[in-house]
Amino acid sequence: MFLPVGSHDGGGGAGAAVELPAERGELPLGSTGVLQDRLSALSDDILLSILLRLPSTAAAARTSVLSRRWRGLWSQLPEIRFPFPSDPAAVGPALAASATGPALRLLHVACRDDAGAEAWLRTAAGRLGAGGELYFYNRTPGEERAHVGALSWQCHTFQLPCFETAGRVWLRLGFVDLNLPLTGVFERLTELRLEHVNLDCGSELGDMVSSPRCPALRELCISIARGVDSLCIISETLERLELDMMNGLEDLTVNAPMLRALNVHACFTWRKPVAAIYASRLELLWWSDAFDPSFVVFSEMANLQQLTTFNIPVYGRFDFALLQDSLMLLQHFPVVSQLDLKLNYERDLSRYVYLMGTVTKLPNIKILSLWLHTKGHAIGASVFHLLSICPGVRKLKVTLRDNLKVDTPCTSVCACQQENWNTSYTLDILEEVEIRNFRGSEHDFAFAEMLFSMSPAIKKMTITLHHLASPSELLLSLGNLGTCFEIKYDTSEVSYEPSFSLFPETPDDHCT
Numbered sequence: 321m322f323l324p325v326g327s328h329d330g331g332g333g334a335g336a337a338v339e340l341p342a343e344r345g346e347l348p349l350g351s352t353g354v355l356q357d358r359l360s361a362l363s364d365d366i367l368l369s370i371l372l373r374l375p376s377t378a379a380a381a382r383t384s385v386l387s388r389r390w391r392g393l394w395s396q397l398p399e400i401r402f403p404f405p406s407d408p409a410a411v412g413p414a415l416a417a418s419a420t421g422p423a424l425r426l427l428h429v430a431c432r433d434d435a436g437a438e439a440w441l442r443t444a445a446g447r448l449g450a451g452g453e454l455y456f457y458n459r460t461p462g463e464e465r466a467h468v469g470a471l472s473w474q475c476h477t478f479q480l481p482c483f484e485t486a487g488r489v490w491l492r493l494g495f496v497d498l499n500l501p502l503t504g505v506f507e508r509l510t511e512l513r514l515e516h517v518n519l520d521c522g523s524e525l526g527d528m529v530s531s532p533r534c535p536a537l538r539e540l541c542i543s544i545a546r547g548v549d550s551l552c553i554i555s556e557t558l559e560r561l562e563l564d565m566m567n568g569l570e571d572l573t574v575n576a577p578m579l580r581a582l583n584v585h586a587c588f589t590w591r592k593p594v595a596a597i598y599a600s601r602l603e604l605l606w607w608s609d610a611f612d613p614s615f616v617v618f619s620e621m622a623n624l625q626q627l628t629t630f631n632i633p634v635y636g637r638f639d640f641a642l643l644q645d646s647l648m649l650l651q652h653f654p655v656v657s658q659l660d661l662k663l664n665y666e667r668d669l670s671r672y673v674y675l676m677g678t679v680t681k682l683p684n685i686k687i688l689s690l691w692l693h694t695k696g697h698a699i700g701a702s703v704f705h706l707l708s709i710c711p712g713v714r715k716l717k718v719t720l721r722d723n724l725k726v727d728t729p730c731t732s733v734c735a736c737q738q739e740n741w742n743t744s745y746t747l748d749i750l751e752e753v754e755i756r757n758f759r760g761s762e763h764d765f766a767f768a769e770m771l772f773s774m775s776p777a778i779k780k781m782t783i784t785l786h787h788l789a790s791p792s793e794l795l796l797s798l799g800n801l802g803t804c805f806e807i808k809y810d811t812s813e814v815s816y817e818p819s820f821s822l823f824p825e826t827p828d829d830h831c832t
Contacts, residue, residue, distance in 0.1 A: 360389035367393055376401050377414055392417075398449075399426040404457065408434035415443045423449030423485075430457040433494070438478035451487035451508055457826065460494030482506060490826060493517045495546070500524045504533070511539040513823065519547045526552040541823050542566060555579075562822045563587050570594060577601065583822045584609050585630075604628075606822070611645040613652055627653055627683065628660035628818075634702050635665060635672035635735070643675060651681050658687035659710075662818055663702060667695045669735040676702045682710045689717040691818045696727040698763035700770065701739035707750075708742050714749055716771075719816045720757040724788040729761040737763060747775040754782045756816050760789040768798050784808040 360367075371380040371394055380394035395417040402411060408431040418424070424447045437458060444454060477497035482504030483489055492515040502524065506512075512529065519525055527533065529540055530553055537557055542548075543564040550571040553561070558576040562583040563569070569587040572595040579599035583606040587593075592612050598619040605621075608630035629646050636643065650659075659682060666672055688710060692699055699718070707713060730736060753771060758764055772778065781803055785791065787810040795807055 360387050364393070364396070368397060371397055372399060376403055376406070378402065378406070378410065381414075396421040398422045398424060399428075400424060401426065401428045402430065403428065404430035404459075406431045408432075408436060412436065412440045412443070415440055415447060418447075423447065424452050425449055426453045426455075428453075428455045430455075431459070433460045434458050441478075442481045445481040445483050445486070448483065448486045450485050452485060453488040453490075454483065454486055455488075455490040455826070457492045458494040458496070460496065483509060487511070489513070491515065491517070492826070500528050506534045506537070508536055509534050510536050512537060513541040513543070513826075514545060515541070515543040517545050519545055523550065523552070526550075526554075530554045531556045539823070541821075543821075560822055564821070572596070574599065580604065581822050582606070585820065604822075607649055608820075609645075610642070611649045611652075613648055618652070621653075624653065624656055626658040626660065627656045629662075631662045631664045632679070633666075633672075633675055634663050634697075635669050636675055638673065638675070638678070640675075643678070647678060647680075650679070650683065653683045656683040656685050658689060659683060659685045660689045660691070660818070661706075662691045663693070665692070665694045665697045665736070669697070674701075674735070674739055676705045679706065680709065682706065684712055685710055686712060687715045687717070688713045689719075691719050691721060693721040694727065696722060696729050696761075697734065697736035698730070698767070700741045700763060700767045701736065703767070704741050704743055704770070707747060708745055711745065711747065712749065713747070715752040715754075716750060717754045718756070719818075720755070720759060720786070721816065722757065722759060722786070724759060724786055729759070729763070741770065743770060743774055745774070747771075747777075749777055750775040751777055752780045753778060754784075756784045757786045757810075758783045758789060759786050760792055765794055765798075772798060772803075778803050780804040780806070782806045782808065784810055787811065787813045 367390070371383065374380045374383075377394065377397070377400050380397060383394065384391045397418070398421070400411075400414050400418065402414075406429060408429070411429055411434075424444070427444050427448065437456065441456070448454060477499060479499045480501055482501040484504060484507050486506070487508050488511040489509060490513040492513075495516050495518055497518045500519070512534070525542075525548060529537060531537075534555070535557065537555060539560045540553075540558060541562040541564070543562065545566050546568065548566055549568050551563075551566070551569060552573040554575045557578055559578050560581045561574065561576065561579060562585075563572070564583070564585045564587070566587040567589055570591065570593070572584075572587070572593065574582070574596070575598045577598070577600055579602055581604040582597065582599065582602060585606065585608040588610045591610065592615055593610050594615050596617045600619055600621065601623055602621045603623050603625045605624060605626070606628040608628075629649055630642060632646050633640060633643060688706065690703060690706070692702075699720070703718065707716070753775075755768065768783070772781075779802070781798070783795065783806070785808065791809065798805065
């Protein structure tokens with residue numbers, strides 16, 4: 321008897337098939353020499369629950385060497401798992417061995433360059449139970465070369481089957497050329513993620529993910545996809561949509577009355593987009609891409625709560641196209657509860673001009689969240705300018721993204737400290753302030769002191785020190801009478817980074 325049990329490293333790695341002689345007896349247990357395999361006497365349900373706790377299907381299959389009682393038991397598991405780096409050649413045999421078992425609730429495969437994936441994906445489409453989950457991460461030479469810029473590399477093509485029973489499908493395909501199914505209904509599919517794919521079928525993609533063929537789809541992510549120049553999604557159920565780095569997209573239509581969150585990031589590659597977004601219930605909009613209100617239409621969005629836009633340069637060139645697009649986007653929405661902005665400083669400011677003066681209008685907001693990659697520069701001028709044009713802010717959240725080992729504080733003659741701090745107004749209703757990664761530099765203290773002097777209504781101030789910053793007694797002198805002032809010390813070396821995706825990381829996002 322032969323079983324594809326993989327390697328003996330506890331994961332799903334490759335290894336030769338292991339021969340299991342049929343006449344092999346049980347292992348003697350205990351000191352009396354009497355065969356006492358008490359573990360094998362347990363019920364199948366208990367033994368299967370034990371196997372489910374092993375790290376991979378390969379590890380579960382290796383338990384067949386324990387005794388006859390365990391042989392083939394792994395094939396009755398409702399989950400097949402081959403975590404990275406696994407042997408792709410083992411997936412097909414594992415599916416075949418489990419053919420008499422229950423319908424699968426999970427199939428998880430992460431490997432390198434699986435040219436045979438098309439065959440076992442067809443098998444998996446028929447084996448997944450109602451609401452089952454498929455996660456396939458296929459790291460190929462095409463993906464690895466793409467990371468260093470060789471985008472012209474071509475790899476094999478395969479046909480995506482129609483997953484009629486699956487509830488969740490995550491496919492990261494390493495830039496294979498993917499043909500989509502032209503027929504069939506993804507009846508139970510609620511979440512679909514397509515990543516690292518070559519697609520030359522914008523109309524087919526839009527048709528596949530729209531309601532007639534995905535009647536239950538609620539969450540859709542298409543990330544780092546090539547070949548789609550036009551995309552039209554019409555869905556009655558879609559609630560969360562993310563389009564990330566769809567290089568070459570020119571025309572986008574989204575008609576989704578239940579949509580609550582939309583993220584469009586780096587899809588239009590510096591071209592003016594043509595887009596129409598009809599999403600009356602939208603609550604969260606992340607738009608980190610080109611924008612021109614003459615060509616981008618948003619329907620009435622009375623429920624919009626949060627707007628997040630791309631990196632805004634504090635210093636740079638006046639003709640910077642994305643700066644102009646960001647200004648038009650900020651002026652497009654008159655009222656938003658929370659505004660998230662990412663501000664970037666250049667390391668050497670002497671070659672650039674101060675640009676924040678071009679930001680003359682922000683939405684009427686209650687919460688302002690700023691992510692600042694300052695590279696050691698003072699933040700007072702830029703932050704106080706933004707506060708001066710949105711006096712309705714009740715909560716201010718400032719996150720400094722500096723690395724103190726690299727981004728050392730600038731000198732007193734730096735341009736950032738010569739800019740006028742516009743403090744000729746009072747923040748009468750600012751009640752709560754949070755500053756994360758406080759560096760403890762002189763201009764950081766000056767910023768905090770100025771906030772208190774301008775904001776008599778502050779009820780709570782929270783400062784979290786950068787893990788490399790030294791605690792200072794000067795912090796204790798900050799604050800107003802009646803303010804709850806908290807100082808936190810970051811001992812975990814947490815790196816505060818803005819989220820760039822509506823979706824959580826996948827299990828194999830950091831595979832190398």
